[in-house]
Amino acid sequence: MIVRLRVIVLVVLALVLLASCGEPLTVGLHRPAVTLTVFAASSLRNAFTDIGADFERAHPGVSVRFSFAGSADLVEQINAGAPADVFASADEASMNTSRLPTAVDPRPFASNTLEIAVPAGNPAKIRTFADLAKPGLKLVICAVEVPCGAATQAVTKIAGVELRPVSREQAVGDVLGKVASGEADAGVVYVTDVQGSKGIVEGIDFPESKQVVNVYPITRLADSRHPVLADEFITSVRTGVGHEVLADAGFGAP
Amino acid sequence: MTRPARSFAIGTPGWVIVPAGIGLAFVVLPLVAMLVRIDWGHFGSLISSSAALDALSLSLRTSAASTLLCLFLGVPMATLLARARFPGQTAFRAVVLLPLVVPPVVSGIALLYTFGRRGLLGGTLDALGIEVAFTTVAVVLAQAFVSLPFLVLALEGSLRTLGGAHEVVAASLGASPTTTFRRITLPLALPGLLSGAVLAFARSLGEFGATITFAGSLQGTTTTMPIQIYLERLSDPDAAVALSLVLVVVAVAVIVVARPGRTVA
16 A cells, blocks of 8 residues: 555656646657747737747748746846847836847837726726725735836826735736736736737726836847847838737737 | 664665766755855845745745644545545545646636635625635635645555554554544654644745735735745845745755654654
């Protein structure tokens, strides 16, 4: 019996180990000749996935793979030697050459503003930014350490409101998740997050948001092994179809 | 007592030293790398910010509470698994092990849909005036959920190794099942119980995924040490490394104080 228990423990441990290996194994014989690696802020996931598919259609033999995460996380990974050709950030601070020395030529390609997200039906009847200070309201915002939290703090100052959130999340996706599940009455997220939720959350615009605009820059990285292709990808993001896809996702002009 | 010279038990090949050594280095090297990276000059101020102290205190309190909850629920579960025979026992064990295998973020989602405002028990809890989400209770629930299997596994193993001979004697002398359990079984299984509790405490201390999904993050209420470290890493990497060391020291202290298998029954 003890032996069996031990086997069970071993199998479980092995499974835990397997489950924690995030990187999917590449299986298959037909590997594209060139793989372009794009690191992009989480908020760009939907738009960039579409743009990437378009890019692959226009460039046979090229495969675009993405790594979506918080901008600060991505900067850290790139500085630690992660192999990226292109980097698109959700704020200009992350693109600063002092923080990211390998950024070749950062250019703005989109902008994003904040919006209030509420569960469908707006049960707490939020109308304005000042409503977020209502006592008893379950409000969730981003921690000030991440770009959406810094923007939220700036808007809060402009509006002259003191917020008492029940949670300060590390990523805007976590804020959205808590509103979408109905756990929170309201959250402060990006316009594009509301757009991307496809009706699960409702967005409430507020005038103060116009004064805090997050500009998204994109750049090729100095260590890119496919500089020409990287520049072509950046062009496809900044013009034509790419521009349309971003606008559809709710992004503003840079 | 003299230390024995280096020797191998019969049937143990000498070459195991090489992979075992690599394995040891695999565990130790990252810890050393962290030590090297620490800014000792500011170590004191880095770990004594109010946010850091709140996080450490919250982590210790919630881990202690979740360990107690695990003991309260886990001891009867392990006893049933080790000492009873009933239909569905295999399935029972498999279910108990589940939180060990599913990713913590999945556990967090499952808890949210159970205890959340719109969850399975949400309406009932709401009617009772109990709010779980975004409170310290949510942190404890998340930690207990993922730690329970560690306690149950360790204690069940220990109970099985002991066998039931002593209990038979106690019962033949007229002791009731409860008395036997209290006076014989539990004291004998104490080492297993202790190592299970230590494992559960350690797992609770490190809990991150389920907590962030289910409980959120607010200083002093739900921001535990791992969440604080993750947050600091973005704005102040030096503070993140310093706090990491604090957590390692706490973990080592816990393991030393109640070393699993220190006393083999």
